[in-house]
Amino acid sequence: MTAIEYRKVCKQFTGSRAYALQSVSASIEEGEFITILGSSGCGKTTLLKMTNRLYEPDSGEILLFGEHIGDKDPVELRRGVGYVIQQVGLFPHLTVEENIGMMPGLLKWDRERIAVRVTELLTLVGLEPERFRGRYPSQLSGGQQQRIGLALALALDPKVMLLDEPFGAIDAITRLNLQNELLRIHGGLGKTFLFVTHDINEAFKLGNRVMIMNEGRLLQFDTPKNIVQRPADPFVETLIRSAREQETFWEAVT
Amino acid sequence: MIDYLTRHPEKIINPLLQHIQLVAVTLVLSILLVAALTLLSLNRPRLSNALHQVLSVVYSIPSLALFAVLIPVTGLGTVTAVIVLTAYNQYLLLRSFTTGLREVESSVVEAARGIGMTEGQILTRVQIPLAKRALFAGVRLAVVSTICIGTIAASINAGGLGALLFDGLRTMNIAKILWGSLLSAGLAISVNALLKLAEERMGRT
Numbered sequence: 001m002t003a004i005e006y007r008k009v010c011k012q013f014t015g016s017r018a019y020a021l022q023s024v025s026a027s028i029e030e031g032e033f034i035t036i037l038g039s040s041g042c043g044k045t046t047l048l049k050m051t052n053r054l055y056e057p058d059s060g061e062i063l064l065f066g067e068h069i070g071d072k073d074p075v076e077l078r079r080g081v082g083y084v085i086q087q088v089g090l091f092p093h094l095t096v097e098e099n100i101g102m103m104p105g106l107l108k109w110d111r112e113r114i115a116v117r118v119t120e121l122l123t124l125v126g127l128e129p130e131r132f133r134g135r136y137p138s139q140l141s142g143g144q145q146q147r148i149g150l151a152l153a154l155a156l157d158p159k160v161m162l163l164d165e166p167f168g169a170i171d172a173i174t175r176l177n178l179q180n181e182l183l184r185i186h187g188g189l190g191k192t193f194l195f196v197t198h199d200i201n202e203a204f205k206l207g208n209r210v211m212i213m214n215e216g217r218l219l220q221f222d223t224p225k226n227i228v229q230r231p232a233d234p235f236v237e238t239l240i241r242s243a244r245e246q247e248t249f250w251e252a253v254t
Numbered sequence: 255m256i257d258y259l260t261r262h263p264e265k266i267i268n269p270l271l272q273h274i275q276l277v278a279v280t281l282v283l284s285i286l287l288v289a290a291l292t293l294l295s296l297n298r299p300r301l302s303n304a305l306h307q308v309l310s311v312v313y314s315i316p317s318l319a320l321f322a323v324l325i326p327v328t329g330l331g332t333v334t335a336v337i338v339l340t341a342y343n344q345y346l347l348l349r350s351f352t353t354g355l356r357e358v359e360s361s362v363v364e365a366a367r368g369i370g371m372t373e374g375q376i377l378t379r380v381q382i383p384l385a386k387r388a389l390f391a392g393v394r395l396a397v398v399s400t401i402c403i404g405t406i407a408a409s410i411n412a413g414g415l416g417a418l419l420f421d422g423l424r425t426m427n428i429a430k431i432l433w434g435s436l437l438s439a440g441l442a443i444s445v446n447a448l449l450k451l452a453e454e455r456m457g458r459t
Contacts, residue, residue, distance in 0.1 A: 075372050078367070078368060078369060079369070082369075083369055085361060087365075088365070089364060090365070091384075102369070102379070103369055103370060106375060152369065155369075
């Protein structure tokens with residue numbers, strides 16, 4: 001089943017002549033792990049934020065499981081779509097448990113059900129529930145905060161997860177761990193993941209298919225293997241060449 | 255001075271109570287009004303700017319002049335005093351409420367919106383709790399300013415400690431002058447200190 005479909009999505013921000021997005025079309029199947037790769041300003045975050053209506057397209061359509069998201073109430077829509085951002089965005093005045101339990105609480109789940117869900121999610125993201133549920137965000141490391149951010153986004157069991165450079169501000173070792181964990185979590189849940197990054201290694205490692213974007217355009221959308229073998233555009237070629245050069249640099253050093 | 259207090263305690267206690275009442279009524283009205291203005295203007299930068307401009311002009315009018323302007327409309331007495339004092343507070347309160355709420359980290363607000371909280375829920379569950387210190391500091395400022403400007407309200411028959419002060423001045427009664435100024439200054443200083451203490455406590459939790 002098609003989870004997300006973009007049809008000729010365009011966006012131009014007021015005060016800017018350039019397109020943030022120029023006629024982007026793509027179709028994503030349920031259960032895929034899609035990474036969106038591009039440098040800053042290429043429109044990848046804009047595309048992501050349109051998927052949960054934090055931004056509205058100027059023209060074009062976005063369908064979620066066959067339904068036009070423009071027809072849905074934005075708040076309802078967002079409750080069915082998990083959202084994780086680089087700055088984490090945990091509520092600093094609330095404990096881990098209260099953070100993860102925020103939406104369930106607002107939806108009037110009873111307390112026991114929330115506690116069970118928090119335990120479940122903390123276990124899923126690899127944090128011992130009893131050690132962490134009572135802590136405040138400021139008492140956590142960056143990596144732990146991002147795990148909580150993931151748990152928070154998963155609280156209502158959304159079918160689609162949007163992740164906007166979630167590991168962008170995290171050190172290399174923790175980052176590798178988190179990437180592996182994210183793959184494990186994705187594999188176990190059968191959800192559709194849409195993951196924005198500017199790191200080509202991260203994009204090709206995580207995504208079963210990769211969207212490569214530049215200057216508001218979707219240049220290529222294919223499996224990592226196909227992209228490497230048949231780059232569709234000079235920009236993609238340059239991107240791959242630069243990644244290869246980095247690799248040879250490492251080989252020369254060791 | 256002590257002699258005056260023991261002989262006419264009601265002449266000092268009554269103005270003090272009157273003053274506190276004036277401040278309390280003004281404060282309740284001010285907060286209700288500013289809450290409405292803040293909600294209305296928080297996400298409308300142009301309206302917010304216009305409101306700030308207008309209120310800062312009102313704030314810069316000398317209190318006596320503002321009292322005088324309103325006397326033909328609402329007459330002498332407490333009603334006029336409360337209106338003027340509430341009007342002054344709007345500038346102080348709106349400014350601190352608006353900046354307080356806007357200073358809440360935008361990533362937190364965006365994350366809240368992204369997980370499907372309504373704007374109302376974001377305000378009550380996230381922005382207000384995170385801005386509570388700034389909000390409270392604004393209220394403290396408004397209370398102290400009301401206590402001080404409130405003494406001038408005596409000039410339009412609104413009573414309070416100002417009445418004691420003006421009476422004393424007119425009749426050259428030193429005890430009255432001293433009690434009037436001591437109590438109004440003392441009230442302002444002690445209320446300020448108390449609220450500040452509460453504010454610091456609040457920040458720690």
